[in-house]
Every structure is written in C-alpha cells, then in structure tokens.
Amino acid sequence: MMRVAQKIRIYPNPEQQQQLAKAMGCCRFWWNYALNICNQTYKETGKGISRSGLNALLPELKKEHEWLKTDVYSQSLQQTTLNLSRAFINFFEKRARYPKFKSKHGKQSVAFPQHTSIQGDDLKLPKIGLVKAVFDCRYAGKIKTITISKNSTGRYFASIIYEVEACFRSGNGDKILGIDLGVKDFAIVHDGTKTSKYANPKHLKKYARNLARKQKKLSRKQPGSNSRQKAQKIVAKVHARISNSRQDFLHKLSRKLVNESQVIVVENLLARSLAPYGGAGSLVNVRGLVLNHKLAKAISDCGWGTFVNFLSYKLDREGKKLIEIDRFFPSSHICPECLTQQPKMDLSVREWICLNSACNTRHDRDEAASKNIRAEGIRMLKADGSAVSVSGGSVRQDRGRKTKVMQHPVKLETTTSSR
C-alpha cells in the first residue's frame, strides 16, 4: 500500500464554518498548550514528552475546559498531538525548525483521522456533516485522513490522504486484452497471441460449502434464542471471510491484467446474464430459463460486476482504456478465423468446429469468445480514432488521456466486414 494526497476546495455553509472555526480553535489551543508543556519539560529535564504522555493530559484538560469536549471531535485533538510529536521528530532529525506556536491570525486547520467519507460531491466529516466539495479527479483508495484548512483569505480546503495499492504506476504493458468472463473458469484472456484461463479460486468453493452448513445450522435454531444469535454471528463471519478472499482474488487478477495492458475489452455484463446463448433474439425455452437463472446466480457469486469495476478504475487511474462491447455482440458463436457466424450453441458445448467448409477450424468455446471480444474492441477503438496496431497487438495512446468507450451499439454487419 502507498499513500496519495489530494487537495480540493470545499464550501462549508455558514453554520459549518462556525463549527469548523470552533474545532480549529480547539486544535490550536491544544497545540499551543502541549507545545508550551514540552518547552517547559525540556528546559527542566532536558527531555521531551511522548505522544501518549501528551494525550494522557487531555482528560484533565477537558474537565477544565468543557468546550474541548463539545466543540471538537476528540480524534482531531489526538491528531494534533500526533502532528506535534512529528514536528518534534522532524526537528530532532534536522528536517525542520523548532515547532512554533500557532496564531489566531494564521492558517487554521483541523484533521479528521476517522469516520470520514466521500458521498457524491460532498465530504462527510464527523460532527460537521456533509460539506460541499469540488473534485478535479477521484481516487479509488481508502481515505486515511482529511485535514480541513482555512487560509488567510477565508478560503477552505480539504487535504485528503488516501491509501492506494502499492503498484500504482507500475504497469507498462502494451497489450490489448480481450476478456471473456466464464462460469467454469472465472476469466479467459486473449492477448493477441495466446489465451490464458484464470480459474475461480478453489478456497471460495470450500468456504461456500462451509457457509451452507452453518446456514443450515442457523435455520434449525429457535427464533429469539441465544444460540440463534450465536449462529447468526458465525454465519456473518463466514460471509465476511468469503467476501474478503473474493475481493483479494479480484484485486490481484485485475492488477495483473492492467499491468500487462493498455486496453482491456470486456463484454457488457448484462450481456451474460440476459443472453447466455449469445444473442438478443435467442429463443427462450424452459430449459433456457433454468440455465439462465443458474447462470445469473453464478455470475453474482463470481463477482463479475466488482471485477469489471476494479478493472475500470485501475485502468482509468493510469490513463488506460476499458472498452465494454455491446451485449448483442455474438462473441461466443463467430469463428475468429473466418468470421462466419455459427448456429446458436448450448452452454454445455465446450468445443466446436467452424461450419465454413473452407475453414473448418476447431475452437475452444471460451477461447474463441475472448478472441472475438478482443477483435470487436479493436474495431471499436479504430472507430473511436485511436491508433491501433492489430498485428502487433499494441495500441499507441497518449499517456494520461482518460477516455472510455462504453456501450456503443454494434451491428454484426460492420463486425464481419471490418477485417
């Protein structure tokens, strides 16, 4: 993990400005109070005071000054202590000057190390509520600390520290990847020369069986009983474990693929749940419905939506592209060699031979789909005006450009004539 900082302008309303002024005043008071004590102790003993030593003074001080309890979020005061002890460390390690007292007339600030979030265009701060903010870009990381400051001209800013994944800028691959999201395998990836299959993690299945067992146990407990509550907690824990390890798998795989590529092409997710036979006009029969239902469940279990979301923000952050191709694109029954459309196939058909007698190529169903998805993505890139080298399997693109081609309707005719 690494940290990135973002500074944005915020617009607190008059009431929030008043609350912020109070909180900033409390932090300033505590900083000056603690600094004064540090100075005295240093003079008398030649030693400093530890951060925990300083925090230990707070309860007494709060009894003396009620407003330190009411006007400021207690974590903000603790953050001030942290900042002060850091200032001393920097001074002792000769990186900074001796800490100074804060003036009422200088820049004011208050930090929120916990219970903050971004909600749409607003920042949520404890004790303050939702504050209007203007974001120039978005980071997909965990928020660590938000520091609100007010400069001498009366403008308010928020410095947001995010924790993001360590390999933030590492991937310089130049591939275009087509990904078919499967049920048997989680993802089938074609990069122009080879196909890689990524299986669903095995431990998820094990967890799922475990979950089923615990849920059965839960269902046998008397409503309202203690043992039922216990069983409920156990089920919740298994749920959390499954969700964590699934997220972990999805993060690692999406990171790997983003590192390898410049462009990733996926099928619009709705495509898979609505038309597993690969076409909008599929005849829906009873068996199809059942299969469809099963498939829909498998899809939600596999976390495809989350996966595409992870791909999307990771690519976006590095100026790379995600292309979602149309759900009516028949990726699973076109021959990638000669582009002849094949008859609709049942999901159980894993291999097929192209019906064009001049071609007759044997295809693995998933591999063919990932090849077709990739080719369709490249066709869309071309239509979008990006420079694409199909044979080399790479795409030249200005780094840092953040465009996304999404959900364009594509006609089959243009696909078949584009090679």
Ligand SMILES: [Zn+2]
């Ligand atoms: Zn063929």
